[in-house]
Amino acid sequence: MRLTPLLRRSLSASVDQKLTFARLWAVFDAKHQNPFNSAELIANVLQGKDKPLYHYHTDCGDHVVVINCKDISLPWYEWKYRMYYHHTDYAGGASWTAAWEMHDKNPTKVLEKAVYRALPGDLTRRLRMSRLHLYADDSIPDEIKENITRQLRQLRKVPRKLDDIPEDERRSFPKLFDFPENHTL
Amino acid sequence: MLRVLPSVARSLASSLSVRPLTSKAQAVTGEIVDQNRESRVIKTVLGAVNDQIEKGTHSRLFAVIYLHGKQFKVTAEDIIAVNTVMPVGIGETIRLNKILLAASTDFTLIGRPLLDQDLVRVYATVIERTLGHEYRIFKFRQRTRYQRSYFYRQNYTMLRINGIEIARPIDQ
Amino acid sequence: MVTLTSVLAHWVKTPANRYWKRRRVFIESGHFYGRSRNCYAIAIRRLEKAWTNAKHGRADLKKTTSQTWQSRISASTESLGLNYFPFAHGLAHQQVALGKKVLADLAWSEPRSFRSLVELARNDACKDPAHIGEPNENVILGSEGVDK
């Protein structure tokens, strides 16, 4: 069948439309990442702020799958001093939970709350949160893994432990100075 | 191995069309090591673009024009509304001289800041001169019974873009 | 009975004048919620507030539109490995006078032209590598028939 130029243009236009507004699934590795800085990155992706057709009325955000939530790293002593407040609405019902305690109960909760705070507090917040998929370790269900087409870059390098570095690499590492023999560490 | 972005070469070529190759333009070719190769690249790119222009095989053109303090991205058959009264009769055709950018699918000519007037030509016809919607500018002061309403309507001139053409090879 | 000239006739409080005075207000308050739609005393107060707000709204619209343009441009440049401000400075330094409105339009409608603009700005900014960091690996370094 031979298409007229006008018809061909309109057909390709509808395909273009679907391509342009395609909703991707991105994956983010939270290992050794600051959850509050990562939350800003994830919130931008959930809102679609990384697309040139972003508009605050347009629902153009991507899905984000976050893995290794149990390995997040909080700065300073925040595991101890960051408190999550809850009130049961009864007298004396206030409670404060430390971040480490929250993390023990649910390893995805700290990041989830961080992303919730980073998103704008309008009616779209719950919808966007429903596109966030958090997993404690690196195992993703198959039905979600098959959607993933995009990888978000981490914000900071994951440091290597001394035990992870092979023996020969450790030996070949240049020594800047040596301790004197009588030096006690 | 020479590695050059086709788009860099395109922008290079476009800068050539406006002015001769300056030291600033040479800095663009940071990835090209050999001077001879650079000139060969420019020749090839310009040749490819000129070939399309001479044979007329390039796709539909679009241009960014500067008109009455505003910029419009236009292509043939477009209508634009300019927020002014133009001293041109209805149905008369004018030529738009200030062109910031002209491109097709395969090449982009970027003006720095304007493209040569003889290179790209954009024609437009005035099809309508009208007023916009009326809006109320309301002034109100508390407790003094002062309130005024002023009404205002903007002037608009509608232009139909007749066509965009590249008149000559870009490196002449 | 007092007879008035035609100039003073509209001063008379007739039911018809009362109706049309209210009619003019209700025409504009038709989309309000509750009694401010149909009760004159409430409607006129809400309308005055709406008219003063509209004045600020016209100014705010320009601001939010400009923010949207900037957000769209930076989304596109960042996926090409360049932030918004080096991009804008690079274009200005190369004497390219394209405005935000047109750049935001090109960013989604003409990706190839936009990419060549980003490359132009990047090569200008490359002189000071601290501003742009490493080139993004999303950029394909190709040789489309130019080096043969």
Added chain:
Amino acid sequence: MLWIISENRAECSTMNHYKPGFFLKEGFNNGMLQHVPSLARLTFKFCKSHGSSRFMREYIESEIMDLARQCPTAVIYLKPRRHRDPVVVAEYINGHKEELRCNPFSKQELIRWINLMTTTSGRPSNQKLLKYSATSSISIQGPWNPWVYKPTEENLEELPSERLSAAKATYPTATERVLDMVKTSQPR
């Protein structure tokens, strides 16, 4: 009562004004090859004796021939009737009809309003223009999509992948700089 008579029934009924905005659109690509003027008929209704039609009469005496020469495709009617306000009715080729009461206008204002009626293209007046340009081909190079700037080899990678996930630093770390210094000073 002759205020502004309009085809829009909402103005005369008890409904509120709902005036939708409009986008630029011109039928049959008017102005591409040839421009077809949109004004079809212009009717001047006025009184021969009443003071409210004074400036309208002056306009008709001095300006109407110029107007007829200026728009040769339009038909101009003069319709005198007694003791009523002057009205100008413009009818356009798309079927739109616009009526304008001209009682408060001076002759100079009348010239401007009638000039406006000849240059507009027959859409209901006082509508909000929503977009300042209209195009049939929105994108020439194909619009942006999430894969435009994406390198194709990324599609072959199995996600999540460590290579694409690793953070990129702008500056070298202190360790890397020390290692670099050591490497450069080795021949010594």
